[in-house]
Amino acid sequence: MTGHIPRHAVVIASGGLDSTAAAYLLASQGSRVSLLSFDYGQRHRKELHSAAKIADLLGAAHEVVDLRSVGRLLGGSALTDTSIAVPDGHYTDATMRDTVVPNRNAIMLEIAAGVAISSKADAVAFGAHAGDHSIYPDCRPDFFEKIAETIKAGNKGFLADDFELMAPFLHVTKADIVETAAGLGVPFELTWSCYNGDDLHCGTCGTCTERREAFTLAGVPDPTVYATEVVR
Incomplete structure (x- = not known):
C-alpha cells in the first residue's frame, strides 16, 4: 500500500474477509469509506447481506449494483450457473477455474471508478491478494497496473x-490478511466466504479451504462454523 491515505475511498465489498479487511484498514487510517457491492446473479445473496452488516458497523454508506442481467450472459462459471457444481479443493487446483467469472473485476472496478467520480472520492479499493493470482487473471499485479492506467x-x-x-x-x-484483520478488530464471524449459500460455510469449496488454511497459518482463532465440523 502506498503512502497515500484517501480522504474518501469506494471499497468494492463482497462481504468476504478480504474486502472487509481492506475497508477496516482504510477506515483505521482515517479514510471515509463507502462500500459498493454487486449482485451479478451469483449463487446466493448471503455475501451481500454480510456486506450490509459490515457497512452498518463501519457507519459507511452501502450500495448494491444490480448486474443480474449481465451475470446471465457470463456463463461457464460455477458462481453464476447452477448447472455447474461448485468444486471442492484448494485454489491451486485446476478445478478452481470453474469459479472464474469472465472479466468480473474489470466490470466492477470501472463502475466503482464512475461512482468515485460522482461522489468525489479519491480512491477505489478492492481486496485482491497473492493467493488469487494462480487462478484469477483479474487479481494479478499486471491486471491491476493496466486497469489503473x-x-x-x-x-x-x-x-x-x-x-x-x-x-x-x-x-x-x-x-497475512487474517493477521492484519485480527489487529484491526474485523468481525470475522460476520464475513461470508463460501461459494455455496447454505446455512453454514461448507468447509470444502475452494474459498472455504483457503479461509480455514489462512486462519491456521496466521495462528488466529477461526470463529467460522463449517458444516464439515458439525456433528450430525
Whole structure:
C-alpha cells in the first residue's frame, strides 16, 4: 500500500474477509469509506447481506449494483450457473477455474471508478491478494497496473488529481490478511466466504479451504462454523 491515505475511498465489498479487511484498514487510517457491492446473479445473496452488516458497523454508506442481467450472459462459471457444481479443493487446483467469472473485476472496478467520480472520492479499493493470482487473471499485479492506467486515462480531468486505485493486499497472502484483520478488530464471524449459500460455510469449496488454511497459518482463532465440523 502506498503512502497515500484517501480522504474518501469506494471499497468494492463482497462481504468476504478480504474486502472487509481492506475497508477496516482504510477506515483505521482515517479514510471515509463507502462500500459498493454487486449482485451479478451469483449463487446466493448471503455475501451481500454480510456486506450490509459490515457497512452498518463501519457507519459507511452501502450500495448494491444490480448486474443480474449481465451475470446471465457470463456463463461457464460455477458462481453464476447452477448447472455447474461448485468444486471442492484448494485454489491451486485446476478445478478452481470453474469459479472464474469472465472479466468480473474489470466490470466492477470501472463502475466503482464512475461512482468515485460522482461522489468525489479519491480512491477505489478492492481486496485482491497473492493467493488469487494462480487462478484469477483479474487479481494479478499486471491486471491491476493496466486497469489503473485505463481508469485514469478514460476519466482524465474528472477523477480527483490524487486519485488512486488501491489493492492493499495484492502482494500478501490470505494468512497475512487474517493477521492484519485480527489487529484491526474485523468481525470475522460476520464475513461470508463460501461459494455455496447454505446455512453454514461448507468447509470444502475452494474459498472455504483457503479461509480455514489462512486462519491456521496466521495462528488466529477461526470463529467460522463449517458444516464439515458439525456433528450430525
